[in-house]
Amino acid sequence: MRIDLHTHSAVSDGTESPAALVATAAAAGLDVVALTDHDTTDGWAAARAARPAGLTVLPGLELSCRWFPADEPPVSVHLLAYLFDPAHPALSAELARLRAERLGRGERIVTALAAAGYPVVWERIVEASAGGVVGRPHVARALVEAGVVGSVDQAFAGLLSHRSPHYVAKADTDVLEGIRLVRDAGGVPVFAHGLATKRGRVVDDAAIEAMAGAGLLGLEVDHPDHSPAEREHLRGLAGELGLLTTGSSDHHGANKTTPIGACLTDPGQYEAILAAGTGTAPFTGPVGVPG
């Protein structure tokens, strides 16, 4: 079984439609793919409708969160969630708040860039996102198209980096609250790329222990941004805390170079996710039949 539990479509900051994404997953020989767009479940229906025979789609989400250390500024953390009820009122209200927050913050970043003389126009970026969830990758593409930078990577390394004078943070969900919301909605919360130091500041073991205490069920261990040492540390921690472990590509289509299926989840761990998730069912079985 080839199982990839973290991918993005153009409904957030990937570049493939949900239908194209499930076709990519099947073509890559995956048996299971999770659709985990940032702060939205809007891609689920299209992924379900387009699901090729033989592929299971695990409906999911990547929730934008923050961890609040005692004496330091908040750390941005991402929470994967699977099999929750997408209509759960408190969770869907928080997702709506996060999407609105992204719009306001995106506009502030673009306004700051435009004031500094960069030829980017907020309305054009919103148009290009086609009603999806806006993020820095959309601004990055606009900077590439305007010829300001040569690549999305270059935009992230410079003008859009959290160290850039034009950077604006988002008011993301307190991760402990996010974990409770996902559990209340019958879902399975998994801490995404938790030790990826190449992305910026990361949390310490005590934070992960606190998350486990709040109801976290798993750690994403095998992720392209984790070094071998980071994976080993997380695997040990998962064993100590009784958490399940996952592996995934965090594929973003052409917005990143990582191919789908670059890292995979162990079938036994996937079974544990299926057993723990009660808010909705995976999209599986014969195509054309509601699964």
Ligand code: AMP
């Ligand atoms: P935001 O959510 O708006 O703060 O933007 C962060 C998102 O940009 C994350 O979801 C990453 O997947 C994505 N990202 C981070 N670095 C890069 C990069 N170098 N190239 C493309 N996407 C990136």
Ligand code: FE
């Ligand atoms: Fe992303």
Ligand code: FE
């Ligand atoms: Fe992430």
Ligand code: ZN
């Ligand atoms: Zn992701």
